[in-house]
Amino acid sequence: MHGLEIRDSRDSDLPAIESLYPRAFPDEDLLPLVRTLLAGEPGILSLVAIGGGPLAGHILFTPGAITGSESRAALLAPLAVAPEWQRQGVGTALIREGLSRLKQDGVAQVYVLGDPAYYGRSGFSQETGVTPPYPLLEEYRDAWQSLSSGSVPPPGQGKLMLPDAWMQPALWGP
Numbered sequence: 001m002h003g004l005e006i007r008d009s010r011d012s013d014l015p016a017i018e019s020l021y022p023r024a025f026p027d028e029d030l031l032p033l034v035r036t037l038l039a040g041e042p043g044i045l046s047l048v049a050i051g052g053g054p055l056a057g058h059i060l061f062t063p064g065a066i067t068g069s070e071s072r073a074a075l076l077a078p079l080a081v082a083p084e085w086q087r088q089g090v091g092t093a094l095i096r097e098g099l100s101r102l103k104q105d106g107v108a109q110v111y112v113l114g115d116p117a118y119y120g121r122s123g124f125s126q127e128t129g130v131t132p133p134y135p136l137l138e139e140y141r142d143a144w145q146s147l148s149s150g151s152v153p154p155p156g157q158g159k160l161m162l163p164d165a166w167m168q169p170a171l172w173g174p
């Protein structure tokens with residue numbers, strides 16, 4: 001996309017990330033989670049999209065493990081695009097760069113809980129073998145999706161295990 005730079009976030013991006021989230025998610029306070037992950041979760045992948053002016057977007061990927069599997073996994077969340085930058089390809093570009101980095105790094109499968117109409121555009125499809133850390137409500141089942149990197153065999157069955165910051169039922173429900 002013209003004029004958009006995607007790079008790893010730096011400590012100096014934190015104020016811009018902190019002002020982005022309430023604008024992208026006016027009804028949800030994801031900042032405590034984002035702060036905790038950025039402050040010290042090992043192996044986190046945090047990318048920002050810079051388009052001139054305020055931050056255009058931010059995406060996080062958290063490494064996880066699948067019970068009964070040796071293969072490496074990651075959770076995509078959250079993804080935030082500034083209102084003035086939405087529907088211009090920023091979210092898609094952040095997803096694409098993150099997936100490419102994770103593939104190079106040997107991550108077998110990336111999971112996301114989100115709108116299938118949106119994530120399906122980036123190749124995600126409903127995941128039925130590996131379950132999220134908490135059971136989902138019936139109406140969210142098709143929102144639980146995954147994408148295989150194709151570089152290593154994906155895990156068949158199991159449960160996604162994530163660091164403590166993600167072990168809050170409220171993050172997986174309405």
Ligand SMILES: CC(C)(COP(=O)(O)OP(=O)(O)OC[C@H]1O[C@@H](n2cnc3c(N)ncnc32)[C@H](O)[C@@H]1OP(=O)(O)O)[C@@H](O)C(=O)NCCC(=O)NCCS
Pocket residue numbers: 024025077078079080081082085086087088089090091092093114115117118
């Ligand atoms: C949802 C979000 C991440 C999408 O990022 P984006 O940069 O605006 O989206 P892109 O430009 O990559 O893709 C745009 C396309 O995706 C689809 N799309 C955009 N937002 C969508 C949404 N909320 N639901 C479903 N589809 C959506 C549209 O079809 C759009 O194409 P169109 O404009 O041709 O119709 C962004 O709008 C956002 O941050 N919203 C607020 C926070 C949020 O809901 N995040 C959800 C992820 S946790």
